[in-house]
Amino acid sequence: MSSNKTDPCWKHWDQHRNKITSNKGGWKIGDAVYNHGYSMMDDLIGQISWFQLLVLNTTGRLPDKNLATWLENCFSCLSWPDSRIWCNQIAALAGSVKTRPVAAISAGIQASDALLYGPGVITPCLKFIQQAREDKNQGQTLFELIQNRQGNNHSLPGFARPIAKGDERVTAMYRLSRELGFEIGPHESLALEISEYLTIQEGESINFGGYMAAFLADQGFSDPDLSRIMALWVSAGVHACYAEAADNTAGSYLPLQCQDIIYTGVAPRDLPSP
């Protein structure tokens, strides 16, 4: 922002008052809808997938179909129709009080922005594997990479997971990566090395967030782009669990009797006089 001493301190805001400047594109009525320079109706509709459009709109980069296919399958991997999963349960709870679909799905999506699973893990997973690669290039051993992190009482982002050990999604997506013709890149390679090391040492292994972050780091993705692309990561599972609960009788999703909540607070007492 250019400024000089005579400019008021609010000049920056005045420049944006009643004006939108977009690099993304927009609707020119009677002309076209533009997405990063492409005419949507002429260049994109029927020619690219929704996932290609998602990445284009988010980052300005139009990925090839194989990468979009990989991303689409990556979304599928986090879309289990199991309402015990936290984000799915929230949508099911919403369905059971007959909340409208958009509110319920939004609630589930928001819940998934968590430190234990979902899009909330992307930033720490990316940071870890990117830093680990740099540290390894500087000569650190796998043992040092892991100890540096765990020794500070930090968990190892992208490795181990709640509820279960092992992660079948990694196996499936590793297979798909090769089927789509992607070679193993340096981040993926290091992530798999760490996983093998942890399996031998602690019986833990890479989780899906860790694999996804490493693979996509090799494809040139970084934060904040990746966190933005993955915001709806869990959506299809959330949709499923909302739909089932909303179809069932209101209140029939895991109903609780009063005694199903254990009260642990102070004993009943009288309200003091004002």
Add this chain to the structure above:
Amino acid sequence: MVKKVDEHSRNDAFCEKTSTSIWQETPSTTNPYTVSEARCHGYEHLALINNRSYTEVLFLMFQGELPTPEQHQLFEHLLTSLIHPGPRHNACRAAMNAAVSKTHVSHILPLSLNVLSGEQGGSHEVFQAMKYLQNNQQVTPRMGAQALTQAAKILVAQTDEGDIIPAPGFGTFYGSIDNYTQKIADNVFNHCSPGPHLRWAHAMLDGIDEELTLSWRIAGLAGACLLDLGFTPYTGELIFQIACAPGIAAQAAEKSNSPITEMPFLAEENYVIK
């Protein structure tokens, strides 16, 4: 085949500036983006801060005038009656569920209020109950009771499971009378000055066949109070969400430092895939 749709702007006359009668900001002399004085419906904000309760200012914000002592008393009773929907309410369960799974704290209340927005046990039932009460104000309570009884008998004959709700806000709760909402209703009648909607609904419920076990649901009671206070169904639903928010937020806060195991995760044997 249509190659190019003839697309023209409608040239709708959009306003150039947003208008509001609620809040007035007077710009400071040193920077037009900062505020020197704020007023709510003509009253200086600082004067309200120093001299009026939160409840009174909330009422003022929506109604344009400060409440009378009777309105203040009823509104205060209503807000405190609604302050916690109970830890078993799906909105509270969603909040606790998100808290233990380490959902970003910024999302907790929005996602829980999404769950609270449902039309059976949520805020939209309040909206619909208010519509029902408005539409029946010209009907005698006795006729209202007859219509409700008739509708309930049809529902009983048609419905195998779940609650019987012949009108939004009025029906069964877990298959019987909602005892606690009845207590809250009695409390309102004992400590406040009920208006025409509360009196109508009370008289209407008195005329219902006891065998049907229909009673106030919390949405009906809240809706009747809100109408007597001058709120519309639209504003009433918003007030209900604001009123319930503290209890929901507190439930999440209590669980914020708890491990994921502090909320039930249904065992494999209890999760049945048909």
